[in-house]
Amino acid sequence: MHFAFLKTPRQRQIALFIFAAVLLVLPWGLGATFSSANSWIRVIDFALLYIMLALGLNIVVGFAGLLDLGYIAFYAVGAYMYAIFNSPQLQAVMPTWLQHPPFLIMIVICGLAACVFGILLGTPTLKLRGDYLAIVTLGFGEIIRIFMNNLDRPINITNGPQGIDNVAPVHFFNYTFAKPIDFLGLRFEPVYLYYYLILAFCCLIIFVTSRLQYSRIGRAWVAIREDEIAANAMGINTRNVKLLAFAMGASFGGVSGALFASFQGFVSPESFVLMESIMVLCMVVLGGMGNIAGVILGAILVSVVPEILRDVINPLQQGLFGRKIIDPENLRMLLFGLAMIIIMLVRPEGLWPSRRRRAELHPSATISEQENAGLQDAERTHG
Amino acid sequence: MAEVLLSIEGIHKRFGGLHALNDVGLTINKGEIYGLIGPNGAGKTTLFNVLTGLYQPDEGRFSFNGRNLFRQKPYVVVESGIARTFQNIRLFANMTARENVMVGQHVRTHAGVFGAVFRGPRTRKEEAAIHARADELLRYVGIERHADEVARNLSYGDQRRLEIARALGTNPKLLALDEPAAGMNPKETAALKTLMEKIRADGVTILLIEHDVKLMMGLCDRIAVLDYGKKIAEGNPEAVKNDPRVIEAYLGVAPE
Numbered sequence: 001m002h003f004a005f006l007k008t009p010r011q012r013q014i015a016l017f018i019f020a021a022v023l024l025v026l027p028w029g030l031g032a033t034f035s036s037a038n039s040w041i042r043v044i045d046f047a048l049l050y051i052m053l054a055l056g057l058n059i060v061v062g063f064a065g066l067l068d069l070g071y072i073a074f075y076a077v078g079a080y081m082y083a084i085f086n087s088p089q090l091q092a093v094m095p096t097w098l099q100h101p102p103f104l105i106m107i108v109i110c111g112l113a114a115c116v117f118g119i120l121l122g123t124p125t126l127k128l129r130g131d132y133l134a135i136v137t138l139g140f141g142e143i144i145r146i147f148m149n150n151l152d153r154p155i156n157i158t159n160g161p162q163g164i165d166n167v168a169p170v171h172f173f174n175y176t177f178a179k180p181i182d183f184l185g186l187r188f189e190p191v192y193l194y195y196y197l198i199l200a201f202c203c204l205i206i207f208v209t210s211r212l213q214y215s216r217i218g219r220a221w222v223a224i225r226e227d228e229i230a231a232n233a234m235g236i237n238t239r240n241v242k243l244l245a246f247a248m249g250a251s252f253g254g255v256s257g258a259l260f261a262s263f264q265g266f267v268s269p270e271s272f273v274l275m276e277s278i279m280v281l282c283m284v285v286l287g288g289m290g291n292i293a294g295v296i297l298g299a300i301l302v303s304v305v306p307e308i309l310r311d312v313i314n315p316l317q318q319g320l321f322g323r324k325i326i327d328p329e330n331l332r333m334l335l336f337g338l339a340m341i342i343i344m345l346v347r348p349e350g351l352w353p354s355r356r357r358r359a360e361l362h363p364s365a366t367i368s369e370q371e372n373a374g375l376q377d378a379e380r381t382h383g
Numbered sequence: 384m385a386e387v388l389l390s391i392e393g394i395h396k397r398f399g400g401l402h403a404l405n406d407v408g409l410t411i412n413k414g415e416i417y418g419l420i421g422p423n424g425a426g427k428t429t430l431f432n433v434l435t436g437l438y439q440p441d442e443g444r445f446s447f448n449g450r451n452l453f454r455q456k457p458y459v460v461v462e463s464g465i466a467r468t469f470q471n472i473r474l475f476a477n478m479t480a481r482e483n484v485m486v487g488q489h490v491r492t493h494a495g496v497f498g499a500v501f502r503g504p505r506t507r508k509e510e511a512a513i514h515a516r517a518d519e520l521l522r523y524v525g526i527e528r529h530a531d532e533v534a535r536n537l538s539y540g541d542q543r544r545l546e547i548a549r550a551l552g553t554n555p556k557l558l559a560l561d562e563p564a565a566g567m568n569p570k571e572t573a574a575l576k577t578l579m580e581k582i583r584a585d586g587v588t589i590l591l592i593e594h595d596v597k598l599m600m601g602l603c604d605r606i607a608v609l610d611y612g613k614k615i616a617e618g619n620p621e622a623v624k625n626d627p628r629v630i631e632a633y634l635g636v637a638p639e
Contacts, residue, residue, distance in 0.1 A: 208500050215499030215506075216492055216513070219478075223486045226475035233435060233469075235461030235490030235553050244496065356477040359533045 023199060027192045040307075041191040045263060047303040048198040049256050052205050054283040054299040055292065056252025059209065061281065062290035062354075063218060064245035065225025067134040069277055070121070070141020074250040076148060076272035077117050078110040078257025083164040083267045084157070085109075103170050107201075107258050114254020115247045117144070122246035126239055129228075141277050149269040163268025170197060170262045177262075194263045201259060205252055210292055212248070221245055222290075222356070282336075286343055288350030290357055297352050306332045385412035388588050389434070389465075389557060394443035396429055396612075403429045404440070405612040411557065416579065416589045418603035418620075420596070422632060425609040427592045428470060431561055434590070435467045436460035448556060461490050464556035468546040468563060470592075476535040480526060480545050483534050484517035487552025520548040524578060540571045547578070551587070558582060559590040564598055576602055600624065608632065 026044065031037040057071045084090055086100055101109070121140050125133055152160030169177040169190065177193045188196075212218045220241045223231040232238050261267050279302060287298020313328040343350070349357040389411040396404040403426050411417045421427050432438040433445070436457035445453040450463050466487075475483050492513060498506040521527040524544040529537055534545060543563055550558055560579075564572045576598060583589055593599050599606060600620045608616040608623060610632040616623050623629055 211500045211502060212496065215502075215510070216489060216494045217496060217499050219482060219486050220489055222478060222482075223475050223489075226477060227473050229437070230469065230473035230475065231486070232457045233437060233461070233467055233473075234487050234549065235458045235466075236486070237456075237458045248496070356533075359535070360477045 027195050028186075038189060038191050041189075041195055043304060043307045045191065045194050045198055047300050048195075048202045049260055049263075050280065050283060050303040051296050051299040052198075052202055052252055052256035052259075053280045054287070054295045055205050055209050056249045056256070057280050058249075058284050058290065058292070058295045059212070059221070059252070060245050060249035061284055062295065063213070063221040063225065064242060065221075066242065066245060067130060067137070068246075068249070069134045069138035069274075069281065070144070071137075071249070071253060071280055072272045072274075072277040073121075073141040073144035074114040074117060074253030075257040075260065075276070076144055076267075076269075077114045077250075078254030079261040079267045079271070080148060080158060080164070080257075081110045081113045081254070082106055082258040082261040083167045086168040086262070087164050087166050089159060089164045090157070100168060100171075103172055103262075107255055110254045110258035111251040112254070114257065115251040117254075118246040118248075118250025119243055121250075122243045126242060138274065138277075141272075141274060145269050145272050145274075148272070158269075161269060163266060163270070165266045167261050167265045167267065169265065170194075194259075198259050198263070201255060205255070206292065206296070213292065217241070217244065282340060286340065286350055288353035288357065291350070291352055291354035294350050294352030294354070298350065301351075302336075306336070309335065385415070387411070388413045389447045389590075390444075391434070391446075392444040394430070394433060394445065395441045396426075396433060396438060397441055403612050404433065407443075407609070407612070407614050409607050409614065409617065411588060411590060413556075413588055414583065414586070415604040416583055416591060416602055418599045418606040419590065419592045419609065420594075420599060420606060420623075421609035425632075426612040427609055428561060429612075430609065431467065431559060431590075431592060434460075435465055435559060458490060461553050461555075464554075465559060466550035466553040466555035466557070467559040468543075468550050468561055470561040470565065472539075472542050472546055474534040474542055474545060474549070477533055479531050479533055480521060480537065480548075481514070481517045481530045483545055483549045484520050484552045485513050487520075487549040488513050488516060488554075491552075491554050517552065520551050521545075523551070523581075524548045525574075540567055540574075543567070543575070544578070547582075551582070555587060557588045557590060561592050562594065563591070564593055564595050572598060 027037075027041045030040050030044075034040055053071070053075060056074070057068060060066050060068045060071070085094075085098065085106060091099060121137065125136050128136060148158045149161055151158040152162075158164065170193075171177070175181060177190050177197070180190065181188045181193065220231070220236045223234065223236060224238055224241060228238060260271075264271075283298040283302045284295050285298070286302060287296065288294025309332055310328045313326070313331055314324060317324050317326070347353075349361045353361075387410050390409070392408040394404050394407045395402070407426075407430060409417075419427050419430065429438065433440045436452070436455055436459065439454045443453065445451070447460075447463055447465060452460055452463060475486060478486070492509055494506045494509055498509075518527065518530060521530050524547055526537070526541050526544050526548070529541060529545075534542065537545060547558070547560070547563070563579075564575055567575065572595060579589055579591070579602060591599070591603065603620055605618060606616075606620050606623045607614055608626070608629050610628075615628045615632060616626040618626075
């Protein structure tokens with residue numbers, strides 16, 4: 001995508017400023033437009049969580065080229081970690097000073113826990129690539145989910161399939177996100193508060209990813225994606241750099257998991273099924289692997305469009321046929337599958353690809369000319 | 384007596400039943416261009432991979448610049464000063480020429496995750512230095528006009544040059560080139576020869592595998608000949624060319 005109006009840094013700054021302003025007033029704008037505003041803000045909160053997940057997975061898949069099909073496991077680790085420390089679940093056995101730790105410390109703990117799991121997954125799979133890695137990571141994702149599902153015996157840690165409820169909402173100093181806060185004459189509903197909180201973390205993750213992308217580490221990740229043997233021969237410690245990719249990606253997942261648990265107030269294994277991993281991967285692929293803006297676009301599309309569809313399809317069916325023919329949930333998967341097939345056929349590099357991916361999948365005409373010319377040269381010298 | 388830079392002794396490498404390297408030993412002196420020749424399948428590339436840490440030898444001794452590198456990881460080998468190119472070009476195809484050379488400097492730079500995220504003065508300085516050094520090396524090998532071009536778009540000869548620039552990015556003491564002239568026309572080969580002489584003049588020792596005998600004879604100070612995983616001759620080009628065992632390995636024995 002090319003934006004002609006974003007040529008100079010000044011124009012870009014202005015555009016960024018306007019964009020930030022829009023994001024800041026978004027919940028109020030929605031509140032003024034829709035009667036069911038809170039449910040739409042909820043949708044956007046989830047979209048932001050998915051952006052964080054997609055950016056985390058983008059480090060592993062988009063930058064380092066390691067296909068991870070079990071990414072949602074890190075989201076689960078973060079969410080359960082948060083839930084266990086902030087709910088009555090283990091209150092009976094946990095020392096009091098461990099219960100309800102300060103929110104920011106909790107976020108760090110969740111990120112670190114996911115990071116450890118990332119390394120646990122990364123270490124045995126260092127030598128695997130492509131399909132083989134995908135199978136192992138898929139298994140890993142399922143193992144974590146099944147653990148969550150069964151760790152209610154012999155000691156009840158995760159409360160099994162019922163999940164952990166009564167997760168305490170975020171509390172900052174004297175504020176709690178459980179009830180609306182009045183500030184500057186404005187009334188901030190809990191969904192609004194979570195919107196700003198998740199938005200802040202989302203911006204932080206976008207910042208970290210974009211800094212990493214154009215750094216020594218980011219280049220090493222891409223080098224491994226391009227050619228691992230050559231990367232090795234150039235003195236990159238491929239083991240550490242790959243583990244770092246897994247750890248970074250996982251910690252992003254852990255942080256968004258923690259936010260999810262506090263926002264939702266309830267976690268259960270059902271939220272972390274394979275389909276979720278695939279959804280996040282679809283966001284990355286659909287938006288444009290390796291390109292931060294593309295991945296964000298993908299996450300927004302994949303998480304918001306189905307919700308819009310839900311609101312559009314039912315009235316449309318009522319109007320056209322006078323009754324409901326297809327359940328919107330089924331239609332959603334149908335349209336989603338169709339969209340993926342079309343994207344893969346027409347734009348395999350994604351909607352908003354990085355320059356690198358575009359070059360890879362659409363070699364320009366000049367290259368094929370050069371290749372032909374090279375062939376003719378070779379024939380001439382040998383003929 | 385010249386100073387020894389690299390020495391290997393009694394190196395063995397087996398792949399299942401194939402004895403790819405059988406008791407190979409050689410020494411490379413500082414500042415020389417050392418050639419390695421041999422018929423196809425003689426074990427040249429295997430030896431190369433052993434010397435650059437991609438293969439772990441089964442037995443032997445391997446020291447470089449006073450450091451023991453036997454069965455060391457590739458990044459340790461690169462860090463101690465051996466860099467290589469590949470017989471079949473292995474660039475980071477979708478990165479630009481400049482980025483390729485920047486990756487080459489990975490082992491000489493230090494910025495980690497925190498450096499990258501906070502981008503303090505030290506990281507910024509290092510990043511600027513990496514950038515400047517990459518441009519300098521691209522100029523050195525003569526492809527600076529393609530700096531922002533994606534590596535796969537470069538012509539074959541320029542890709543070979545870029546591989547050399549990327550290897551030089553690791554700041555090596557020994558540059559190991561695996562058939563750098565393969566597929567080049569005589570003009571490109573001559574330019575490559577000039578480049579290698581320039582690199583040597585700047586204090587980098589060169590180890591060279593090549594099939595182009597004329598190039599080798601004119602360029603190398605010493606040549607070793609491998610056949611069936613064994614070193615069958617070593618010495619100055621003239622002596623090696625006239626060695627009966629070498630002639631036998633390449634042409635077979637004349638019928639009595």
